[in-house]
Amino acid sequence: MLSRALCCGLTLLCALLGAPVAAAPVTVLKVVAQEGTEPKFIPAGIGRVVGLCVDLFRAIERTDPSLQFVGDQQWLPLLRAHSELASHQHDALCAVQKTDERARQYVFLEPPLFQLRYQLIARADDSAVISNWDDVRALGQQAVILTNRGYTTPEMLARVGGLHIDPSATSPVINLQKLAAGRGRFFLHRAPGMQGFIDRAGLTHKVKILPTVMATTNVYMAMGTHVDAAVRLRVQRAIEQLEKSGELARLLKRWD
Incomplete structure (x- = not known):
């Protein structure tokens, strides 16, 4: 078995020679489009959903390419979306208001997405x-x-x-x-x-x-309690970067 030092050396050599280095594995997070929540999710023809949250998912993916949100083109009634996050059938809900009951069921990520x-x-x-x-x-x-x-x-x-x-x-x-x-x-x-x-x-x-x-x-990104804490932290750090860069404000202005 190669030693850790040798593995690091080979990785550096590959980088210097221009050889491809294996990308970090992608973490897939299941989400849904919540019915009746414009402008978070807006129907845009047969089989297509647009909106603030769809743009936000793509912005997080660009910020951290090891994260991928899937399911934002599939509609679900709002009440069912909340219940399925609580029962761990999907992993995150975008732009959710914090209540005492929800705080017991989900993990709310700081900072707030918008007001x-x-x-x-x-x-x-x-x-x-x-x-x-x-x-x-x-x-x-x-x-x-x-x-x-x-x-x-x-x-x-x-x-x-x-x-x-x-x-x-x-x-x-x-x-x-x-x-x-x-x-x-x-x-x-x-x-x-x-x-x-x-x-x-x-x-x-x-x-x-x-x-x-x-x-x-305020509204927040809410994540299921079953999602690994390290993954939640990666999402939170991406949101922090989007806030600091002004991208969150730009997304909000687009859909206001």
């Missing part, structure tokens, strides 16, 4: 001026706020208190349609990507985004 801004969407002819939650409460029982089941917004609004909430819809598109049809006064949704989402839904002239930011929260 979500929550704003109210109203019908285009709605004259309401909203500066804070007290303004919404003052509108009474008719000021129903539409939210999505399985998202964090129902819990967020419950903590605010004194609001009338309809969390029955299973997707943001359904809530936009309900809002346009008068089945709610507002729809609480998040940016980045809100206007593009409205445009793709074909409701550009029927609804409008109110300017006040009602809440903000």
Whole structure:
């Protein structure tokens, strides 16, 4: 068996002579495209998914070529995506809000990927001026706020208190349609990507985004507890490099 010193010498000799050196083995991480999470994942024709998280996966792969994310072209309902990460059926979820329950199920990597801004969407002819939650409460029982089941917004609004909430819809598109049809006064949704989402839904002239930011929260790369700690560290270091280089900010600006 060759000694360690001899192996190192041969590797150096190969490099000097221009001979190929075996690349580091690639670690494959299974992910999914989460339904109803634009601009993280956006349908772009049959069998094609684009979006902020798809770009982020590719950026991490460029930063650390020993990492490969697979599955971002396969759709999965959001609730199922979360449950399958918790049960170790896949390895990571992109741009996830941290809650106490999720912190017990996943490992959240620092730094945050970006910040979500929550704003109210109203019908285009709605004259309401909203500066804070007290303004919404003052509108009474008719000021129903539409939210999505399985998202964090129902819990967020419950903590605010004194609001009338309809969390029955299973997707943001359904809530936009309900809002346009008068089945709610507002729809609480998040940016980045809100206007593009409205445009793709074909409701550009029927609804409008109110300017006040009602809440903000950070989102993170979440990884399964089963993923080796050394692999998680490699992903985290790649994210750190993307933040320091400004690439994270550039990706966010592209999809905002």
